[in-house]
Amino acid sequence: MYQLTFDINEFLANTWQKNPVLLRGAFKDFVDPISAEELAGLACEEDIASRVVNTTADGWDVIHGPFEDYSEYGEQNWQLLVQAVNHWYPDSQPLVEAFRFIPDWRFDDLMASFATPKGGVGPHIDNYDVFIIQGEGERRWRVGDLGNYQQRDNNPDSPLIEDFEPIIDEVLQAGDILYIPPGYPHCGETLTTAMSYSIGFRAPSQQEVVNELADYFIDNNLGSQRFTSNDEPSSPGVVSTSHQQGIMKLLAELANNPQAYQTMMGKLLSQNRFELDICPDESITEQELIDALTQGATISRIGGLKVLKLEDDSAQRIFVNGEVFELNELNAETLTLLTNQVSFTSEQALALIDAEPQLQTLFTQLLSQGFYYLAE
Structure with a gap:
């Protein structure tokens, strides 16, 4: 059983989605829910999302799994990350349970990491909340403030950013938790061979909600109401402000009608980004x-x-x-x-x-x- 030591109500009121914080000793006598060998075993599987991040002189190389052997990466400068460990390894569920003070619909997955000395993923920014839990070993984490950061080498496709000035620069040990809200740059570096765990919480974007709503309306032949007006502009080529607002009001009316959006929302929020270990038993009576x-x-x-x-x-x-x-x-x-x-x-x-x-x-x-x- 994993029992958090900090005040959850105080955390939700003053820290959650507001600012990053290091929670020392958040788990007393923390025990890794999975071993490095078991994690490597999961990374052998085709259905499980895994990757190795290899630190090089020029930056970071990302190699996607599955993996059969790690000898080519040597004794340092690399890290294995496995997504959705809680989907495939039941013994990790108690760690997830400790964070159910955040609603289930926000929960993304439990990612586990095995890292060798000097291994890391480089400075980056996530668009979701994350709790980074330190297991065996030590890792140094730096977190920067909100701001405008350039992507690495001005490459718009790079997940990395240029370096930042840290507001948190600490070494984490077993049982420590680093909480980082969306938008804060951060970077981890492994000091000794280490296990760590990231529990992410994600909310849908405006694009995702609009796309899901549009698909739902099309599939169910809904949302057929059209705009009507009583005033017309004097210039035929002008779309008046009142007409613009009237058209957009059609969407606002849907957004304020639970019967129009609730089915879509329940279906959207109950889905997972990663594969589930589904084994149907169609014959059971x-x-x-x-x-x-x-x-x-x-x-x-x-x-x-x-x-x-x-x-x-x-x-x-x-x-x-x-x-x-x-x-x-x-x-x-x-x-x-x-x-x-x-x-x-x-x-x-x-x-x-x-x-x-x-x-x-x-x-x-x-x-x-x-x-x-x-x-x-």
Whole structure:
């Protein structure tokens, strides 16, 4: 179990999305949730996003996985990064749980890193919030202030920026956490062979929301209302200010109508950027589920799965990995329980099914689609 030592309420009120901070000893007696060897094993897999960043005299080279061997990189100047470790390695889930004081819809993934001395990724800026947790070994982190920074070598395609003046320059040790909001430049350098973990939280951009909304309207033949007016400009080639504002008001009306956007929003926010370890069990029946639970099985979500409900939703439903599950017969408390709890013991599941029979069908459906699994 990973228990944070800092005041979460104080952090949310004064630091979250406001300014970077180093939280010394944020985890007491921190234990790495995964070993370097196990991380290297994940990086062998085709479906798992991984990369090696190799520090060279001219900068940084990025080599994308999968990887079978690391001997060519030597004993220093490189770093292995594996995305969405929580999707594939269940023992990492307790570390993720420690950060669920931030809503699940924002959660992106748990990235794990193995780095040799002098290994790093160079100065860069992220567009999401990140908690960097130091495991075994030591890394030096520098964080700069908000500002306008040139991309490395004036290359618009480079993920790196030119160097910056640090406002934080510290060496992290096991259990320390560095929190960095979007827009702050940062750079890590490995001092001794080290493991570290990045837990990212991301919100959709305006482009993503507009694109998703447009697709939803087209697919469902919605948003057909057209602009009308009572005043026309005296010049035929002029688009008046009132006409401009009236056309854009059509979008504002949709944005203020929950029935127009809620389905789109639930589907968008419940999706993942990275592959999930989905293994469908299409043959399972509702009776087989009851038999398994009676024998002591536990129902658990697969790693990284998002199960969400919208407050004040216009329908009784949950959203799972971009899919909608209508649950008209369930009460609001049970819906909230489904979204908050990642696993159910046999006793809990049987009691819930007894109280809410629709859950037997729902759990069977979630198992058949591979979103949940049965464990002993």
